[in-house]
Amino acid sequence: MGQVADKLKREFWTREFILFVVVGVINTLDCSLFAAVLMQYGIEDANIAFNIGYVMSNILAYLLNCWLIFPTRPQLYQYFKFALSYVGNAIIENVSVLVLYNWLGFPPVVSFVLAALISVPVTFLMVKIYAFSKK
Numbered sequence: 001m002g003q004v005a006d007k008l009k010r011e012f013w014t015r016e017f018i019l020f021v022v023v024g025v026i027n028t029l030d031c032s033l034f035a036a037v038l039m040q041y042g043i044e045d046a047n048i049a050f051n052i053g054y055v056m057s058n059i060l061a062y063l064l065n066c067w068l069i070f071p072t073r074p075q076l077y078q079y080f081k082f083a084l085s086y087v088g089n090a091i092i093e094n095v096s097v098l099v100l101y102n103w104l105g106f107p108p109v110v111s112f113v114l115a116a117l118i119s120v121p122v123t124f125l126m127v128k129i130y131a132f133s134k135k
Helices: 002-012 015-040 046-069 074-102 108-131
Strands: none
Touching: 002 108, 015 046, 015 108, 046 074, 074 108
16 A cells, blocks of 8 residues: 555655646636626626636636646647546536535535545546646
C-alpha cells in the first residue's frame, strides 16, 4: 500500500495539480458570473444562461491551463480534446450526486462538494494525459 500512496502523492502533490485546482475554482466562479451576466442582459432561462456560461468558462479554463499549468500554445484541436476530457467529469459528478444525494440522502451541498472531490483527480489525469500529452 505504501508504493500506491507514494505514487499518488507524486502525481497529485504537484504544482500542476494545485494550479489545476485553483483554475477549477476560478472556472466555477466565472461560470456562475457569466451565467448571471447573461441573465441580466436578456437571457431569461437560467438553464440556457448556465450552459452558455459553462462553455465560456470552459474556454477560459482551457486558456488558463495552456498558460499556467501545461505551457503550450492554444490550438483548436487541443481545445476539443480538453473539452472532451470534461465529459468524464460531468458523468462522475452526476453519478456521485445521484448516489450521495438521491440514494444515500446526503445534504445537497455536501453531495456537490464530495462529487467534486471525487471527480477532480480523475479530470486532472484526463486533461494531463489526453488533452495536454506531449506525444
